[in-house]
Amino acid sequence: xxxxxxxxxxxxxxxxxxxxxxxxxxxxxxxxxxxxxxxxxxxxxxxxxxxxxxxxxxxxxxxxxxxxxxxxxxxxxxxxxxxxxxxxxxxxxxxxxxxxxxxxxxxxxxxxxxxxxxxxxxxxxxxxxxxxxxxxxxxxxxxxxxxxxxxxxxxxxxxxxxxxxxxxxxxxxxxxxxxxxxxxxxxxxxxxxxxxxxxxxxxxxxxxxxxxxxxxxxxxxxxxxxxxxxxxxxxxxxxxxxxxxxxxxxxxxxxxxxxxxxxxxxxxxxxxxxxxxxxxxxxxxxxxxxxxxxxxxxxxxxxxxxxxxxxxxxxxxxxxxxxxxxxxxxxxxxxxxxxxxxxxxxxxxxxxxxxxxxxxxxxxxxxxxxxxxxxxxxxxxxxxxxxxxxxxxxxxxxxxxxxxxxxxxxxxxxxxxxxxxxxxxxxxxxxxxxxxxxxxxxxxxxxxxxxxxxxxxxxxxxxxxxxxxxxxxxxxxxxxxxxxxxxxxxxxxxxxxxxxxxxxxxxxxxxxxxxxxxxxxxxxxxxxxxxxxxxxxxxxxxxxxxxxxxxxxxxxxxxxx
DNA sequence: GCCGTTTTCGGCCCGACTGTTTTCAGTCG
Numbered sequence: 001x002x003x004x005x006x007x008x009x010x011x012x013x014x015x016x017x018x019x020x021x022x023x024x025x026x027x028x029x030x031x032x033x034x035x036x037x038x039x040x041x042x043x044x045x046x047x048x049x050x051x052x053x054x055x056x057x058x059x060x061x062x063x064x065x066x067x068x069x070x071x072x073x074x075x076x077x078x079x080x081x082x083x084x085x086x087x088x089x090x091x092x093x094x095x096x097x098x099x100x101x102x103x104x105x106x107x108x109x110x111x112x113x114x115x116x117x118x119x120x121x122x123x124x125x126x127x128x129x130x131x132x133x134x135x136x137x138x139x140x141x142x143x144x145x146x147x148x149x150x151x152x153x154x155x156x157x158x159x160x161x162x163x164x165x166x167x168x169x170x171x172x173x174x175x176x177x178x179x180x181x182x183x184x185x186x187x188x189x190x191x192x193x194x195x196x197x198x199x200x201x202x203x204x205x206x207x208x209x210x211x212x213x214x215x216x217x218x219x220x221x222x223x224x225x226x227x228x229x230x231x232x233x234x235x236x237x238x239x240x241x242x243x244x245x246x247x248x249x250x251x252x253x254x255x256x257x258x259x260x261x262x263x264x265x266x267x268x269x270x271x272x273x274x275x276x277x278x279x280x281x282x283x284x285x286x287x288x289x290x291x292x293x294x295x296x297x298x299x300x301x302x303x304x305x306x307x308x309x310x311x312x313x314x315x316x317x318x319x320x321x322x323x324x325x326x327x328x329x330x331x332x333x334x335x336x337x338x339x340x341x342x343x344x345x346x347x348x349x350x351x352x353x354x355x356x357x358x359x360x361x362x363x364x365x366x367x368x369x370x371x372x373x374x375x376x377x378x379x380x381x382x383x384x385x386x387x388x389x390x391x392x393x394x395x396x397x398x399x400x401x402x403x404x405x406x407x408x409x410x411x412x413x414x415x416x417x418x419x420x421x422x423x424x425x426x427x428x429x430x431x432x433x434x435x436x437x438x439x440x441x442x443x444x445x446x447x448x449x450x451x452x453x454x455x456x457x458x459x460x461x462x463x464x465x466x467x468x469x470x471x472x473x474x475x476x477x478x479x480x481x482x483x484x485x486x487x488x489x490x491x492x493x494x495x496x497x498x499x500x501x502x503x504x505x506x507x508x509x510x511x512x513x514x515x516x517x518x519x520x521x522x523x524x525x526x527x528x529x530x531x532x533x534x535x536x537x538x539x540x541x542x543x544x545x546x547x548x549x550x551x552x553x554x555x556x557x558x559x560x561x
Numbered sequence: 562g563c564c565g566t567t568t569t570c571g572g573c574c575c576g577a578c579t580g581t582t583t584t585c586a587g588t589c590g
Binding site for chain 2: 024025026027028029030031032034035058059060061062063064098099100101102103104134135136138139142181192194216217218219220221222224233235248249251253256257258259260261263264265269270271272273
């Protein structure tokens with residue numbers, strides 16, 4: 001059983017964490033973490049690479065290449081085994097406690113014998129933590145509270161929850177404010193909210209105190225609050241310094257480290273306030289991010305690409321990929337109506353499409369099948385098509401007659417081919433038997449991909465963020481099959497799904513697989529999710545030509561022939 | 562552990578805030 005990229009990345013990350021607890025050099029820890037990120041975001045199986053090819057990856061040298069090779073072969077490596085023998089693995093979760101870092105974990109372990117969350121809670125309750133030099137009662141109670149609520153805060157938010165919290169904060173801030181962080185980068189899950197504002201700190205802090213659950217830190221330059229149970233960081237900036245501040249707070253962390261390294265190579269020092277010329281001592285400030293990029297000799301990098309996954313090198317050469325944007329989207333390729341479990345009528349959907357300036361919307365009601373109420377059988381699908389034709393006679397936005405058909409447990413579809421043949425486009429999705437093993441699930445989906453009537457595979461991993469994990473499907477094989485058959489993979493734009501993940505979008509794009517963006521809308525407001533799908537496509541380095549729904553109607557339907 | 566038209570050794574982004582401190586270490590982003 002070959003290790004997946006993510007499994008290998010996870011082992012590297014674990015080694016990094018064990019090294020952290022062991023008090024190892026933080027740069028060594030970072031090397032493992034960076035390597036884990038690189039391996040986790042390769043577009044292709046790590047097992048296919050030789051040690052020489054591994055060493056060619058930035059941040060991976062001889063030593064790591066050897067260990068990665070060993071991990072691919074055996075699932076572990078001697079370094080990891082050595083560390084596990086020397087370190088209680090229960091210490092690793094303690095690194096995630098807010099306010100607790102590697103130094104603290106190590107001291108709790110070596111000086112108090114703490115080996116896991118339970119023994120930490122016991123030590124704190126017995127007031128043994130405050131006895132440590134440099135620790136006090138406050139620190140002890142903070143640690144205790146963190147340990148007692150461990151696990152509840154670690155899960156990331158979905159995008160809609162993050163947007164809602166950001167809106168509450170922006171409304172309270174008495175001045176202009178901008179969203180930064182992973183929300184601005186278009187990530188599919190969000191850890192915390194980051195906001196930059198030019199509003200005055202004192203007044204803003206007072207306003208935030210009124211709406212926040214609690215204040216985490218409070219300062220003149222930076223304030224952190226808890227809002228609806230989640231952390232939010234607010235940075236104060238002068239208008240003249242907005243460029244560097246937005247750049248800094250947007251991240252990613254890995255991207256910031258790269259940019260600051262590039263500044264250093266050019267005899268400059270980059271921070272959130274400006275660019276210091278080391279020679280002259282002059283500090284240049286920038287009201288916009290574009291100015292900063294220019295001063296570093298780079299073309300501006302769109303937020304969605306800022307992950308240090310190759311975009312920095314491209315930007316230095318002045319040639320970033322042309323990314324798809326919302327304006328290029330001519331229609332929505334996944335919308336439910338009241339004919340199945342949606343709330344909108346067909347004329348409503350056509351109206352909404354017209355308001356958005358769409359050329360077309362693909363109606364994809366559920367087919368009758370397992371678990372879906374009001375699914376369409378062949379007869380109702382036929383009647384719906386006639387209704388669509390009627391609505392289209394006086395609609396500016398053309399409704400396309402489609403279906404979202406179930407991929408049954410054995411790969412067969414929940415409607416006969418004759419019914420599918422009559423559709424403009426067919427979306428096929430997994431809605432049952434999510435727990436199948438990787439091989440069964442993969443073969444099941446490949447049967448559907450190879451069905452000549454299936455045009456798009458809907459929400460390919462079926463995950464629901466925070467509620468249902470992705471299926472065990474082997475996405476490498478799915479992408480290969482989609483490439484071979486010309487079947488498109490969906491980028492499901494619903495904030496609850498955001499499925500495919502950006503790494504697979506990029507991999508699919510590189511293999512020439514078509515991608516479609518669909519909102520999976522069931523009600524009016526769901527149609528607004530298109531922008532999340534576009535952001536995800538951009539994170540996958542997609543240009544307009546990679547996305548089916550940038551095509552004019554005639555070209556879209558021609559692709560189906 | 563990685564990396565090099567400054568270096569094969571000695572760096573590795575840079576700054577804000579807190580708690581427990583009399584000047585700073587640790588954590589965080």
